[in-house]
Amino acid sequence: MPRRIHHLPDGLIDQIAAGEVVEGPASVVKELVENSLDAAARHVEIAIRNGGKTEIRVADDGWGMGPEDALAALDRHATSKIREPKDLLAIRTLGFRGEALPAIASVSRLVLETAERDGQGTRMVVVGGRVQAVEGCARQRGTTVTVRTLFFNVPARAKFLRSAAAETRAVVEVVAALALGFPHVGFRLESNHAPLVEAPPAADTRSRIAALWGEELARELVPVAHRVGRWALSGWVQRPAAASAGRRRGHLFVGGRAVIDRSLLRAATRAYETTIPPGARPWMFLFLDLPPEDVDVNVHPTKAQVRFRDPAAVERLVYEGVRQALASLHSAAPLGEAVAPSPPLPPPPPTPARRTSTVRSSQTSLFVPTPATPEAASAVAAPARAQPSWDGARPHLWQVHATYIFVETHQGLLIVDQHSAHERVLYEDFLRAFEREPLAAQRLLLPLTLHLTPEEVRTAEACAGLFARLGYELEVFGPRTVLVRAVPCPHPYFDAERALRESLAELTYGSPLVDPARTQHQRVALSLACKAAIKAGQRLTTEEMHELFDRLFATELPYHDIHGRPTIVQLPLAELHHRFGRSG
Template sequence: MPRRIHVLSEKLANQIAAGEVVERPASVVKELVENALDAGAGRVDVVIRNGGKTEIRVADDGHGMGREDALLSIDRHATSKIRSEADLAAIRTLGFRGEALPSIASVSRMVLETAEREGNGTRVVVTGGQMAAVEECARRVGTTISVRSLFFNVPARAKFLRSTAAENRAVNEVVTTQALATPGIAFSMDSGTRDVLSLPAAGNLGERIAALWGNEAADELLPVAHRMGGSALSGLVQRPNSARPGGRRSYFFVNGRAFSDRTLVRAADRAYRTTIPAGVHPHLFLFLEVPDGEVDVNVHPAKAEVRFRDRIGVERLVEEGVRAALAGIESTPSIGMRAMEPAVYPTTTGYGNMTLREPVQPWGATPPASSDGPAEPRAEPVAEPQMTLFVTGGQDASAAAGKGRGGPLPADLFDGATPVMWQIHNTYILAETRSGLVMVDQHSAHERVLYEQIVGNFDHGGAESQRLLFPITLRLSPAEYALVEQIKGVLERAGFEVEGFGGRSIIVHAVPNPHPYFDPERCLREMIGELTDGSPLVDSARTQHQRIALSMACKGAIKAGQRLTQVEMSELFDKLFATELPFHDIHGRPTVIQLSLAELHKRFGRSG
């Protein structure tokens, strides 16, 4: 009988192995940058074209290689990092398997130029895993590797690559992560059309974070320094009163190596338990140092995960270390504006069976401003016609009467006249109905109204906007800037006119004006952050227009803590009950709770 088992060719075996190491352009950048850092580079420059699908080039000023080492580096399992099993248990380099270069070379057209002495270099050309040329070249000390036409010989893999913008963001994240791991190394990144990153060598982690996200982001962080046994935790974490809902920046490193571990993120979150409301996710930049042999980094093809010998101990180290950093804040609450902020009430799970609860005011915590936290104290607006709650983009209440399920004021709730309304803790609106009482969460209600208004504006050519006498300038992260470039047209239809302003800054010339309390700078900044990092809210959308409408409604709606006039409360009721889904906000939470007269009689022990 003929044999059914065959030994694979070296070319096919290399392509299969490459599938574990090279998933997308960001994987290539990660491997090449790690090699550069292992080579002692003081500067690493990354250039990509078409998201890395056309070309990736990584250059460093490390110690370089001679001709013999350059040729060996293309062979599988050839490495300078380890020599014995003992070395494998004490790995301190980022690379060690000897798989990266041969794997990359097998699915691309790769050119390696390197020199360990000035002017005396070697150029190696490899196409689809086959050596094409080896020649001398004149170059400075260091190494430059160019990878072109990634997956040109594996079209099935190329089909799974995402858009140029998405691949750009993935590469941004890889370079950002490595830059955080090594603040003393200078980094740059060029996307082919613009400079994305230009990071000089920094003196410490805080300086690197300031260079990436601005001084304001760095000023929000607290230092962490904690030791337990032979292990240590250091880094920076966000102050509780600066943390916001939505996406977070969460970076973990062990012995200088970046890794992902949700259980350690949860351990850090446990340390914040008494300092922030539920749903708020502080930024984390944490570095673990553990003894050799206590962590196995050889458990994942892309080295993205690690395994700790004493996982429970590491979780405890993270939780106690973060809690120690927060201890000073917890034990010395400030007296001032925070004492005057309104209480935060637990979210009600439904309506029809009202449960009375005591207000919850977390000691030393600030409620999230992007969902239902208090706004800055404001004077009560004058009840003039031009100062109504909805100033642009909306319909008159009378015109909207037939749109919703029951018109502006549902007949089954209210009598013909507009009811008298009361505002409770500047957060909830209470009104008498025909059969009892109704309470409305003003933020949730306004979210629903704004969302349908924004969607309607998209359907009719875009929102009106007003030009700013003094334009707003925002400094963004590389990923945020790339996103704004991608969605600039949709933002303009939403009313935000933006353009690049050098580096990673944008200038905002015009903004929408959905209501008189609208803060365009805060709304746009929080929208960009949420759209870049993702959130359960925007990730549920099918289109970019829906993502922006959802985020803008959430960030732009009036907040809990905002005092409203009788005219504004009445208009909010009109607009809410003219929407298609008045009883739930865009998160699926209730906007309205009804309490029947019969329930009131029962609560007070009356017979009826």
């Protein structure tokens, strides 16, 4: 019998391998720039023509290669980055397989120019994987790789390249991701000789974000700095009130490497729950730093995905880190130009600080005391966060236009929207009432009779159990009638009948707040919090204002209401000084 199985020629092996590594121009750019970064380049210049289909050139000022290394770099499985199996467990470079250059060379016309010192360098010309020429050349320290006519010898792949515009967009995304991971390195990308990205070496990620997407976005960012043991999460996330609908804007990095991980981005987005309307997509730039043994980067052909030893714990870290950032004073929108400072990461090991509640139980309370027990409060991990401070035990408060509460702090002024603030307070109270103790209710001597639409009556029936936890005892009395036997009393200005009517109408006929994407519990809590909160225009006593202020700061997310708006706007003292031309 003739043998059926035979060994493939090297050229074909390379082309098959190239199929995995080289998807198109963007992946060529990614591999070449990663090599530049691994060679400690300070500046990387990328130029593409026709979306990279005609030409891609990446030039760096890294440590370059001598002539022998330059030749070896084009062999498969030749790398300077790992040596033995144990190195695979502690990869600190972007590359490690020794595959990218030979793979790219096998499907293009490639020229490699490189020098370890200024002056004499090496130039190699490779066509479809075959070395055509090796010669000396004059060049400065560093490396330039030029890749022309990608897939010229694999027409089947060439056919799948997208339009120049689409490939250019993909290259811009790749360059932006690399530039975010390495803010200290200067990047420049030009397409058909026109500059597309210009990012000079930056002091930190925030300045890099400003160079890539503009100062306006950078000003809307809240710093993230969270550590649990040897794991750290840092970065920037957009202020909830600034987030708009659109495509996903999450950027995630593990050890400087941009990775795609939907579960982690979902965890980060979950941290925004109730602070943004459903469908809003905040920008997030999150950098995970884990010891190499806790993450495997060798699981994906283009290294776009990594595997965590304990994915659920990493998700928790991300959720908590973002949640904490959104619970800090930095996440309150400032008036003027103020920029949130980047806080240092807390030092390891972590001390999960207990949440300290500022709620005082007062008999003459405007608001019903929270049923939260101390354990209930500390169940929500809320480590120390940037918070306003003031002289003495209580800040000075005053009400303006019966709508806003002004608060004097060391940092300047806080302006609290009383209705938004109370919505946040009630929402968190209501969720606790679902999970733990129901809220206190007041029995009515004579039940209220509500005449409703049949649909509203059905809603009342379906949600009666939840409303009962919030203090409303409802009884369906006919297709259009509901009896109300008990009502909650969250504050003296509360109109129990009106709040219930409005909430049942909203739950029945819909609104952005009660989006179907939310759970029934959330919808009821959100809707009733909105209808039951004290209204704008309601005069409050000083004692009542203090009560509201304290209750607000005992919530998990005091700076954000439940509609995607701020509860607090800051007026930093520095901004006031600036407006009046004072130096400080």
